[in-house]
Amino acid sequence: MKKLLTLLLLSLLLTACGAKNEPFQPGMDTDGGGMMQRHHAPIPAEYAGLTNPIPADETSLERGAALYATNCASCHGDGGMGDGPAGSALDPAPAPVAHTSQMMADDYLYWRISEGGAPFGSSMPAWKDILDEQARWDLVNYMRALGLGTVAPAHGSGGEAYDxxxxxxxxxxxxxxxxxxxxxxxxxxxxxxxxxxxxxxxxxxxxxxxxxxxxxxxxxxxxxxxxxxxxxxxxxxxxxxxxxxxxxxxxxxxx
Ligand code: HEC
Known part of the structure; x- marks a missing residue:
């Protein structure tokens, strides 16, 4: 148990600070400081301070799993490591959301899912006109659960389990x-x-x-x-x- 905890701690150690040099970190982009910049970008007033109204219970995680498999795993990978097949050619690369969702607040994640990558010139799609609010919050719950290891990744699109x-x-x-x-x-x-x-x-x-x-x-x-x-x-x-x-x-x- 202690070993597991140590591993978990280690894993969280540098959350937003993984290596960028390929091939170590498939989830990180290559434009030198991109993800760190996005993480520190000001959150639009419409989203700033929002907190998840949907408890991360079994039903939310089930909905989140289905939504994620259909809409997100192709780029972000089954396990949320940023290594889905459709994401490999993208620059910036899909974020390792299993990982980054552990350190970013609800408002940031919900904003990014809702509005996508337009403010940053990335290919992250905007979901606000496609997925309702509950669905977007279910996805926040699910991404976090992937990183915490409280759900097992589906095997559909490809990509490693969060390790x-x-x-x-x-x-x-x-x-x-x-x-x-x-x-x-x-x-x-x-x-x-x-x-x-x-x-x-x-x-x-x-x-x-x-x-x-x-x-x-x-x-x-x-x-x-x-x-x-x-x-x-x-x-x-x-x-x-x-x-x-x-x-x-x-x-x-x-x-
Ligand atoms: C076409 C590929 C693609 C799809 C599909 C996609 N994303 Fe992304 N996503 C990206 C890319 C590329 C980035 C990194 C650039 C950025 O942050 O704008 C990203 C970034 C993100 C971020 C920001 C993470 C961080 O740490 O900054 C979140 C959250 C996210 N995606 C969630 C989702 C969710 C949830 C879905 C499904 C509803 C989804 N994405 C579908 C490509 C995709």
């Missing part, structure tokens, strides 16, 4: 690459991994932070300062983390 160990290995590889290229030092890689781990643990312990309002950047800052306050990390580590995160983002190694 925490593989994800963790990719993330470690990204940091190793960054060290090799002189973007960060080994010590900074260790600091980054340590703080990211603590941040993910915090997210798991405080799921309410996900929908506490504010932007992704504000949420990240709030988590860091909570960790400093709790004595889990030092202020210096929090500062270093933000700096390293920015450098990794600018390097193009991290989406």
């Amino acid at each position: 925490p160990a593989a994800q963790a290995a990719q993330q470690a590889e990204m940091l190793a690459q960054a060290v090799k290229q002189g973007i960060i030092t080994q010590e900074e890689a260790d600091t980054f991994a340590f703080v990211h781990n603590a941040a993910e643990q915090y997210r798991m312990d405080h799921p309410e932070i996900m929908n506490s309002g504010g932007s992704a950047s504000e949420r990240e800052a709030a988590i860091l300062s909570a960790l400093v306050k709790a004595g889990t990390i030092t202020q210096a580590q929090a500062d270093a983390f933000t700096d390293i995160h920015n450098r990794l983002g600018a390097s193009g190694l991290m989406p």
Whole structure:
């Protein structure tokens, strides 16, 4: 159990920060910083602050599974790893939604499903005129369940099941690459991994932070300062983390 938890933690370690260098991370795009930019984009007022009114119960997840298989898996893959057959040629590539849905709030996910990739010039379709509100919220529940491993992926379109160990290995590889290229030092890689781990643990312990309002950047800052306050990390580590995160983002190694 402890091992499993460690794996899960590791998997969540660098949630939005997987390697971009092919072939490690099929779900990440290649335009240098694209996904990180989208995650930090301002959410339109119409969507900002919305929270999921549909509980993630069995019936919602069943509806979500069917909707996902029909409309999403071709690009995002059966397991939500961003590796569906129709997505392989797309640039930016389909997001690994099983993974990114763990860190992005309801309003972001619902906005992106509703309006698609038009604001970012991606081929993510807009679903607001095709799927009703309940369906779009069912999909938010389902994507999260895929990443948590509480549902088994359907086998229909293709793509791997969400695999925490593989994800963790990719993330470690990204940091190793960054060290090799002189973007960060080994010590900074260790600091980054340590703080990211603590941040993910915090997210798991405080799921309410996900929908506490504010932007992704504000949420990240709030988590860091909570960790400093709790004595889990030092202020210096929090500062270093933000700096390293920015450098990794600018390097193009991290989406
Ligand atoms: C034609 C391929 C395609 C289909 C079909 C598709 N998507 Fe996407 N999706 C993408 C691409 C490409 C991206 C990455 C670019 C972007 O974020 O705009 C993306 C991004 C997303 C994101 C943003 C994730 C993040 O971390 O930023 C969500 C959420 C999402 N898709 C959900 C869905 C859902 C739910 C469906 C089915 C209703 C679906 N997608 C169908 C191609 C697709």
